[in-house]
Amino acid sequence: MTSENAPVWFITGCSTGFGRELAKLVLDRGWRVVVTARDVERVRDLASGAEDRVLALALDVTDAGQVTDSVAAAEKRFGAIDVLVNNAGYGYQAPVEEGDDAEIRAMFEANVFGLAAMIRAVLPGMRARKRGHIVNFSSVAGFVGFPGSGYYAATKHAVEGLSDSLGREVEPLGIKVLCVEPGPFRTDWAGRSLKQTESRIPDYAETAASRMKATSGYSGKQPGDPVRACAAIIKAVEAPNTPRHLVLGAFGVETVRGKLASVIEEIDAWKETSLGADYPENER
Secondary structure (H helix, E strand, C coil): CCCCCCEEEEECCCCHHHHHHHHHHHHHHHCCCEECCCCCHHHHHHHHCCCEEEEEEEECCHHHHHHHHHHHHHHHCCCCCCCCEEECCCEEECCCCCCCCHHHHHHHHHHHHHHHHHHHHHHHHHHHHHHHHEECCCCCCCCCCCEEEHHHHHHHHHHHHHHHHHHHHHHHHHHEEEEEECCCCCCCCCCCCCCCCCCCCCCHCCHHHHHHHHHCCCCCCEEEEHHHHHHHHHHHHHCCCCCCCCCCCHHHHHHHHHHHHHHHHHHHHHHHHHHHCCHHHHCC
């Protein structure tokens, strides 16, 4: 495979964590990659020794102009975007009652609206070529709402719902959609990138406040390896049948399976009540 026909990956949020490690693995495979960060200087080093295969761009996904311009620059340089990885985003924790409106809205802008803007920007090219992959970073929180992370979970539930609908719309066009759902990994999520509003209501001391404290003290000790996680993402993208969900890490698998099992159990327990909400057949 020559660099001219190697696949092109466009990855948002490459300054640290999953985005940076994924970019490295893509380059190790001889592929081409667009690496982005709000501060482009933090990703220029990724191009060292591979300048012909790397395009480093400044990109804040909440800036509509930068979204449009970065996709245009990528397509001009490499001719196409084969894989979009929506990795940019961050966490914000607070009890739901004590959430700060400005912090909540800013996180939704990055985690949901910025992600959606990137998708809208790359889809015309993917539709024209009748192929492509869109990889959206969700989280175990996309399935499970943990105390203290209600608003973060809401952004990831939104990503899951958007991805479900998107997949049905674009699969007939040859485009595949994958949601990546990590559990706790040794990225910057629980460290520098995490924002919190301190809980001051005693009633939440043993729920939201307790978990927020545990999260901020867990950074660097998580069981998940970002490099192995990124290798798993590449494996899923390359698979003949790319999965819709890729849960990462033992905690994630156990937690998501438990949540889904409990939902089925609850639905079955209330099945008769649920079915009784329809008009009787003789009245339809």
